[in-house]
Amino acid sequence: MTLTELRYIVAVARERHFGRAAEACFVSQPTLSVAVKKLEDELDVKIFERGGAEVAVTPLGEEIVRQAQVVLDQAAAIKEIAKRGKDPLAGPLRLGVIYTVAPYLLPELVKHAIEQLPQMPLMLHENFTVKLLEMLRTGELDCAIMAEPFPDTGLAIAPLYDEPFVVAVPRTHPLARRDRITPEEIKSETMLLLGTGHCFRDHVLQVCPEFARLSNNAEGIRKSFEGSSLETIKHMVASGMGITVVPQMSVPKEPQPHVAYVPFASPPPSRRVVLAWRRSFTRYEAIAALRNCVYACDLPGVTRLTE
Known part of the structure; x- marks a missing residue:
């Protein structure tokens, strides 16, 4: 036969x-x-x-x-x-991205990938860090863009950028008139957080750990909104339900009528966004090309990490 x-x-x-x-x-x-x-x-x-x-x-x-x-x-x-x-650049690349990065990075990243790597279409998957790590381990993904820290799984990691956090407050809030805010100043506020599973929730609790202690009390954080997105939380800020902390790249380029974004005092809390892949993945040229596409994006307010 x-x-x-x-x-x-x-x-x-x-x-x-x-x-x-x-x-x-x-x-x-x-x-x-x-x-x-x-x-x-x-x-x-x-x-x-x-x-x-x-x-x-x-x-x-x-x-x-x-x-x-x-x-x-x-x-x-x-x-x-x-x-x-x-030709390591020939054929699709299966890319995972965490929920709090995807909406702000992917539109421009995909545009640059189409222009620079037409022979390597991106197959995209949004999810929580823990799920992306599992999909990397099982070979369902080739690489993933995530925020550190995450469990050491023996992955190869290339840093992309450090992204500072800013405070989102209602326009009518007294803090909206400030040039800078310290973590101490938001301890008494009603903080709106993403639900359990979002790594960015953990990042915010690192900035203000007392909110984790107050999470079930009447004071401080009122409720954890499971499954919510950053954009949903921003709408809740606009309606006056509380304040929140967001990553710099999620800040709209144009001023918003109901939400003000106030930077933290220096040094601001931040997160490191990285590209991770299995060490056994052989298309390293594809990883390098994807990283270059990220650097070609307009990344306002972040510090690119090229080493």
Whole structure:
């Protein structure tokens, strides 16, 4: 049994005619017919019913043809793997991104990737850090953009940028008139946080650990909004429900009518955003190219890390 013979039976099943199948395979009809008969003899089954204007596929032949197509697809996939080995930038790159980075980085990152790496489309997946780490481990993702710290899983890591945090407050709030805010000054405020599972929630609690202690009390943090996004939390700030802490890149470029964004006093709390991948992943050139696309993005207010 050869791939050529499998290709012939798929063609005959598609064309329902030996002559047209031979033309589609660029061989003579006798060559194709002999090869199909040889395969039937080897398998000791009849794949096609011959006679009449059209060739019919037997019920067992239908199953064989379907499996032949699977084999041909897998053989083609092997060629694609070999092709990517010769050109690491050829073929999709499966990229995971945490929820609090994706909405602010991906629009421009995808634009640069399309311009610079048209042969390497990005297959994107948003999720929590713990889920992205699991998908990296199982090979469902090639790489992921996450914020440190996260458990040491033996991944290779390239730092992308350090991103400071800022405070989002209602425009009518007294803090909206400040040039800078210290962590001490927000301890008495009602703090709105992302739900459990978001690493950014943990980052904010590192800035103001007392909110974790007060999370179930009437004072301080009123409620943890499970599954909420940063944009939803901002809307809640706009409605006057409290204040929140957000990463710099989530700050809108234009002033907002109901929310003011006030920087922290120096040195501001921040997070380090990194690109991580399995050490066994062989397409390092693809990783380097993706990193360059990130650096090509406009990253207002962050410190790029190029080492």
